[in-house]
Amino acid sequence: MKREYPDSVTASSGEAAAKGKLPASAQSQEEDVDELLAALGYKVRSSDMADVAQKLEQLEMAMGMGASASTAQVTDDMGFFPETVHYNPSDLSTWLDSMLTELNTPPPPLPTPSRPPPPSSAPSFDPAESSTVTFDPNSISQTDPSRERKRMRTGSGSGSCSSSSSSSLGRGGAATTIGSEPVNPAPVTAPGLQVVVVDPQEAGVRLVHALMACAEAVQQDNLKAADVLIKQISVLASSQGGAMRKVATYFSEALARRIYRLGPPVGPISDPSTFDSFADLLHMHFYETCPYLKFAHFTANQAILEAFAGCKRVHVVDFGIKQGMQWPALIQALALRPGGPPSFRLTGVGPPQPDNSDALQQVGLKLAQFAHTIRVDFKYHGLVANSLADIEPYMLEDESRDGEPEAVVINSVCELHSLLAQPGELDRVLDTVQKVKPKLFTVVEQEANHNSGLFLDRFTEALHYYSTMFDSLEGSNSSPTEPQDPGQPDQVMSELYLGRQIFNIVACEGSDRTERHENLVQWRGRFNLAGFEPVHLGSNAFKQASTLLALFAGGDGYRIEEKDGCLTLGWHTRSLIATSAWRVMAA
Amino acid sequence: MKRAVSPDTASKKIKTEEPASPVPNLTEDLLYEVLRRADERTLGSAACVSSRWRRLAQDERIWESVCLRHWAALGCAPGQLRSVVLALGGFRKLYISYLAPTVPSRSGASRRRWSRDELQMSLSMLSVGFFSGMMGGPKGKLPPGQGI
Numbered sequence: 001m002k003r004e005y006p007d008s009v010t011a012s013s014g015e016a017a018a019k020g021k022l023p024a025s026a027q028s029q030e031e032d033v034d035e036l037l038a039a040l041g042y043k044v045r046s047s048d049m050a051d052v053a054q055k056l057e058q059l060e061m062a063m064g065m066g067a068s069a070s071t072a073q074v075t076d077d078m079g080f081f082p083e084t085v086h087y088n089p090s091d092l093s094t095w096l097d098s099m100l101t102e103l104n105t106p107p108p109p110l111p112t113p114s115r116p117p118p119p120s121s122a123p124s125f126d127p128a129e130s131s132t133v134t135f136d137p138n139s140i141s142q143t144d145p146s147r148e149r150k151r152m153r154t155g156s157g158s159g160s161c162s163s164s165s166s167s168s169l170g171r172g173g174a175a176t177t178i179g180s181e182p183v184n185p186a187p188v189t190a191p192g193l194q195v196v197v198v199d200p201q202e203a204g205v206r207l208v209h210a211l212m213a214c215a216e217a218v219q220q221d222n223l224k225a226a227d228v229l230i231k232q233i234s235v236l237a238s239s240q241g242g243a244m245r246k247v248a249t250y251f252s253e254a255l256a257r258r259i260y261r262l263g264p265p266v267g268p269i270s271d272p273s274t275f276d277s278f279a280d281l282l283h284m285h286f287y288e289t290c291p292y293l294k295f296a297h298f299t300a301n302q303a304i305l306e307a308f309a310g311c312k313r314v315h316v317v318d319f320g321i322k323q324g325m326q327w328p329a330l331i332q333a334l335a336l337r338p339g340g341p342p343s344f345r346l347t348g349v350g351p352p353q354p355d356n357s358d359a360l361q362q363v364g365l366k367l368a369q370f371a372h373t374i375r376v377d378f379k380y381h382g383l384v385a386n387s388l389a390d391i392e393p394y395m396l397e398d399e400s401r402d403g404e405p406e407a408v409v410i411n412s413v414c415e416l417h418s419l420l421a422q423p424g425e426l427d428r429v430l431d432t433v434q435k436v437k438p439k440l441f442t443v444v445e446q447e448a449n450h451n452s453g454l455f456l457d458r459f460t461e462a463l464h465y466y467s468t469m470f471d472s473l474e475g476s477n478s479s480p481t482e483p484q485d486p487g488q489p490d491q492v493m494s495e496l497y498l499g500r501q502i503f504n505i506v507a508c509e510g511s512d513r514t515e516r517h518e519n520l521v522q523w524r525g526r527f528n529l530a531g532f533e534p535v536h537l538g539s540n541a542f543k544q545a546s547t548l549l550a551l552f553a554g555g556d557g558y559r560i561e562e563k564d565g566c567l568t569l570g571w572h573t574r575s576l577i578a579t580s581a582w583r584v585m586a587a
Numbered sequence: 588m589k590r591a592v593s594p595d596t597a598s599k600k601i602k603t604e605e606p607a608s609p610v611p612n613l614t615e616d617l618l619y620e621v622l623r624r625a626d627e628r629t630l631g632s633a634a635c636v637s638s639r640w641r642r643l644a645q646d647e648r649i650w651e652s653v654c655l656r657h658w659a660a661l662g663c664a665p666g667q668l669r670s671v672v673l674a675l676g677g678f679r680k681l682y683i684s685y686l687a688p689t690v691p692s693r694s695g696a697s698r699r700r701w702s703r704d705e706l707q708m709s710l711s712m713l714s715v716g717f718f719s720g721m722m723g724g725p726k727g728k729l730p731p732g733q734g735i
Binding site: 294298301324325328329331332333335336337338340366367369370373374375540543544546547548550551 | 662663664667668670671674675685688702704705707708710711712713714715717718719721
């Protein structure tokens, strides 16, 4: 819905604007009455047509929002028809004005003129579906509210956002603007609490523009502009609901970190010292909540199962074993193989633990217990490595050289992209893989290019990717096998998991920036250069994946696609994660 | 509820703890044979009748035939499947947690045949669920769908 509002009216209280708009009602309205409308019984002057159309839009918007807004206290107080006053609707112009005037009666003074909530707390209001909110414009920084208001209102220089947003909001007066008492020099008793009636769709678009503009400012090192934009972003974000708000919050926090360079990272999002154990927990929740990792595991397992057909001794090397969630299903599938299971060896690679706990061995023990339960011969070897590049082929060798040679498969789920942070590491890893000569090299990676040299490109791509991700979390927040209320810990943890990635992509640089996702095309190029050729994932893998989605109730939006033998899972039209399989090129 | 009463007393029941028609006094074998042929919904209702009925209605052999009835092609020996599934929680759990949710409507359950992929997927999920619930696991919570 594109609205062209002349910028003449910036901020004004509803009454002042309405007065200006009110056609001279005392005048006779007989001349130039539009004929078509007159036939319907409405008297509208032709010269007023555009005006009337605009006001109808505003009225519809205001009434629509009033109907849906439920949580904001002010809305309840406002009420749309406080007294029953009848206006003659046939005089459309005047009627609209009177309706809008009623709506624009500035809200009665809030019963508890409380201070705004401390700005350091995360925005806790709940705009949800309603776009009428009370909000604290200072959620990020501590600027003086009145100065903040003025800046928003007059839209000084920076960012087209503020001026156009206030002009569109202030037009004629379907909304009191962000500075709700501009004509009174004395601020209201609750300076931080304002009332904004905002069209969420428009605000959403402006939010995206603001984010992009801020990223551009950051790229150009224009920190002043970036600073201003950050504040606008928080304002706009608060008018959104659901996924958009969360995404915007994460991105703006990351941008803020980048802008203000507040020193070593702290908190659950960025602090590396809390990384490992907390990261594992988040990873688990993400695994449970949405199908991406399950998809990755099941499709990779299917390829591995097919590669192991007929082999009596098999060895899987997992480049990132974490909690070992991928392997029970494979062990079970091997157990049910016609002809019986092979002897199964697993090498799990993991980072050293900060608290010296032997997480790697614990995972191995659990898997061994599992394999024992279903009578599969199982051996486990835990390999601690700071980086995958430290792995040498001899570490993966079969120590007990009895009987048949092993069939080896190397499996990497979202582990390769971090190698791109250090030059040469990926090459070393691929070289090691080549030397091991596995039957199959299964690779799962995020399907996105978050490794562009240009910050703005990275930012844009990440914004789209994670918006889609968050949408999918919102859109499928319950499945029949995992019933949960929306907003439950699982979902929040999953969002935090993604938030850390966002943070890394936006706020970090150099060797710190480990979330260097690249897309299939890029990986294909790298693997080709390193001497690998693709192995097509069969139709079985596709069918497995489809079945997986059928089990997820929110499976409406998910899409599986096959691209040159690789499988991708995405949300609507956007692929988000891709599984591929490779083998060493025949000489 | 089910007492060893003479048929006469059973037929002229005045105290209504039971539905209108009294619970037939079948032997265990007969009851088992009847339930073995029942569909999933009936089994569910049967489990609510009495503790004896519940024990029989939840018998793994019955649920194994419920599952096998629905699978188009097994791909592995039944004994093989049985030992694995029983170790990982049983056929009843497999059905309730991972097969039944794929059926959109309740009435279609008895007529549906699952494909090999769906079977494999449900077994994979059963494995993952079992593994998650193992002691020292990352999440010790019970998979949903408990109790029919």
